[in-house]
Amino acid sequence: MKNFIKITYLxxxxxxxxxxxNNSSSNSSGSTTTPQYAYVTDGxxxxxxxxxxxxxxxxxxxxxxxxxxxxxxxxxxxYVAQYDAIEPYLSLIDISNPTIPNVSVEIQKDNTLAFSLxxxxxxxxxxxxxxxxYRGLHVVDVANFNFSSQVNLGGDAMxxxxxxxxxxxxxxxxxxxxxxxxxxGTPVTTGVANNTxxxxxxxxxxxxxxxxxxxxTDGTFIFVANxxxxxxxxxxxxxxTLVNEVSIExxxxxxxxxxxxAFVTMKPSLNAPLQTSYDGVRMYDLSTxxxxxxxxxxxxxxxxxxxxYAYVTDxxGLHIYDISNNDFELESSLAIGFGNFIALGE
Numbered sequence: 001m002k003n004f005i006k007i008t009y010l011x012x013x014x015x016x017x018x019x020x021x022n023n024s025s026s027n028s029s030g031s032t033t034t035p036q037y038a039y040v041t042d043g044x045x046x047x048x049x050x051x052x053x054x055x056x057x058x059x060x061x062x063x064x065x066x067x068x069x070x071x072x073x074x075x076x077x078x079y080v081a082q083y084d085a086i087e088p089y090l091s092l093i094d095i096s097n098p099t100i101p102n103v104s105v106e107i108q109k110d111n112t113l114a115f116s117l118x119x120x121x122x123x124x125x126x127x128x129x130x131x132x133x134y135r136g137l138h139v140v141d142v143a144n145f146n147f148s149s150q151v152n153l154g155g156d157a158m159x160x161x162x163x164x165x166x167x168x169x170x171x172x173x174x175x176x177x178x179x180x181x182x183x184x185g186t187p188v189t190t191g192v193a194n195n196t197x198x199x200x201x202x203x204x205x206x207x208x209x210x211x212x213x214x215x216x217t218d219g220t221f222i223f224v225a226n227x228x229x230x231x232x233x234x235x236x237x238x239x240x241t242l243v244n245e246v247s248i249e250x251x252x253x254x255x256x257x258x259x260x261x262a263f264v265t266m267k268p269s270l271n272a273p274l275q276t277s278y279d280g281v282r283m284y285d286l287s288t289x290x291x292x293x294x295x296x297x298x299x300x301x302x303x304x305x306x307x308x309y310a311y312v313t314d315x316x317g318l319h320i321y322d323i324s325n326n327d328f329e330l331e332s333s334l335a336i337g338f339g340n341f342i343a344l345g346e
Contacts, residue, residue, distance in 0.1 A: 034306070034307070034346075035051060035306050035345060035346060036050065036052050036345070036346050037049060037051060037060065037095075037098055037345050037346070038051045038057070038304065038311055038318060038342055038343070038344055039071050039073055039078050039095070039342065039343045040071075040302075040313055040318060040336065040339045040342050041065065041070070041071045041080060041339070041341050041342075042068065042337060042338045042339060043067060043068060043069065043083075043208040043209075043338065043340055044065075044066065044067075045062040045063060045065060045068065046062060046063050046068055046071065046078060046080055046101065047061075047336055047339075048060040048061050048062065048095065048098045048101060049318060049334060049336065050098075051311065054309050054320045054322075054332060055320075055331050056332060057318060057320060057332055057334045059334065059336060060098050060099060061098060061099050061100065061101060062101075063093060063102065063103070065080045065082065065103075066082065066087055067082045067084040067087045067208050068080050068081070068082055068083075068091075068208075068340065069081060069082070069083050069208055069209050069210070070118055070119070070120075070121075070341050071341050071342070071343045072121050073095070073343045073344070073345035074345070075345070075346060076094065076095060076096040077092055077094065077095065077104075078092075078093040078095050078101070078343070079091075079092060079093075079121070080092075080093055081117070081118035083117065083208045083209065083210075084208075087109075088106040088107055088108055088109070089107045089108060089110070089116070089118065090106075090107040090115075090118060091103055091105070091106050091107075092105040092106075095345070115132065115138075116133060116135045117132060117133040117135075117210070118131070118132060119131045119132065119157065119158050119159060119202075119210065119212055120158065120159045120160055122160050122161065122162060122167070124181070124184055125184055127140065127181075127184040127185040129160055129167060131157035131158060131159060131160050131169065131170075132157055133156055133157070133158070133202055133210060133212070134156065135157070136171060137157050137160070137169055137171070137187070139186075139187065156171060156172035156200060156201075156212075157169060157170070157171040157172075158170045158171065158202060158212040158213050158214070159212065159213065159214045159215045160215065161215050161216055161222070162181070162217070163219065163220075163237045165180060165181055165182045166178045166180060166190065166192075166237070167179045167181045167187060168215055168217070168222055168237075169215075170200065170213050170215050170224070171200065172200045172202075174193045174195055175193055175194050175195030175196070175197075175198040175200055176193065176195075176197075176198040176215065176222070176224060176235065177189070177192070178190045178191075178192040178240065192240055194240040194242070197233055197235075197242045198224055198233070199213045199226040199227050199228045200213065201213075201228055203227070203269065203271060203273075204271055205269050206269060206270040208340065209340060211227055211251055211252075211253065211269065211274060212227060213226050213252070214254070214255035215255075216255055216257045216262075217237070218257050218260070218286055220237065221234050221235060221236065221237060221243065221286075222234070222235040222236075222237050222240065223235075223255075223257060223262060223286070225248070225264050226252075227251055227274075230247055230249055230251065230266075230277070231245050231246060231247055231248060232246050232248055232255075232262055232284060232289060234286075234289060244288075244289050245289065246284060246289040246290070246291070248264055248278070248282060249266075249278045250264075250266030250267070250268075250277035250280075251266050251267065251268070251269065251274050251277045252265065252266050253265045253266055253267055253300060253301045254301065254302045254303045254341070256304070256305055257286065258305040260285070260286050260287065261283050261284065261285065261286060261292065261323070261326060262283065262284040262286055262289075263281060263282070263283050263303050263305065263310060264281070264284075265280070265300040265302060265303050265312060266278055266279065266281075266300060267279045267280075267299045267314075278294075278296075279296060279297060279298065279299060279300055280294060280295050280296040280300050281294070281295050281300055281303060281310070281312050281328070282294045282295075283323065283326065283328070285326075292327060293326065293327040293328050294328075295312075295321070297312065297319065298314045298315040298316050299314050299315040299338070300312065300313070300314045301313050301314060301338075301339055301341060302339060302340065302341040302342040303342065304343055304344045305323075306344055308322055308323060308324040309321065309322060309323065309331070310323045310328070312342075313338075313339025313340070313341070313342045314338075315337075315338045315339075316333070316335060316337075316338075317333060317334050317335045317337060318334045318336055318339060319332075319333045320332050320333070
């Protein structure tokens, strides 16, 4: 019990520093802070890349984090989710000195606490919300150092975002569903849902990773990147009525909005039924969902955005694009091997 309390306390202190710009704490939707580093998971390690000069990224260091896939960052901490059942649920990596990162805390997978496989994160003041592929939505009360059990019991909770006082969550039970979080840490179902137009399937990737549907917001509308029907869909935030949609011709692996533009990465899988897909990154005008530009890559997995740049990972490494003209102009590539997911930090 003492160890659990100590670990919970350390998590709480670390989660206080979460820096979320829009959806996940990975800042995938861009931020106002100029990033110094990119943090990339590859299924074996967490890699740290100096991106202060987008035309000349440089490898800094790496640390072993077995079966690493999802990553988000806050000052001095990288939060790395691990895929295999015998690996930790979440590893907190001390990145205060990027040249010598080290594991500070490991949170184990635990059925009694309903921890299985993280799919997305969102932090609001002193409350962290985590979606879990197999255990629904978790609420972490960091003010009182308390992990609550899952809120929704549908399982396959995939992604989440927030508009004003409503948290929008995609889960298998309800599709796209709204919670009132006027009282932080106490989500209350609103009855607003759409389980017709939102894909709630998830699929394992090979060898490490998970396909699922993503949700983001521009502050007015809700945008969903669907898996099975390969579409971006736009919803009215008040009613979750479908407003517009566009085919993306692939299975999304990451999704982000930035400055009125939607970015989606996608790739095929060796696992059925996802063998056929566009492989690369696309950008769409949010106001019309019309295609701006497209770039083919090799097993494209992650994207993070900041200012005029998009940072994209694939099987060959990290690619940095100037997106200031609503197209992909390659600034540089760094051959660091497979990138599973990416987050930016100072």
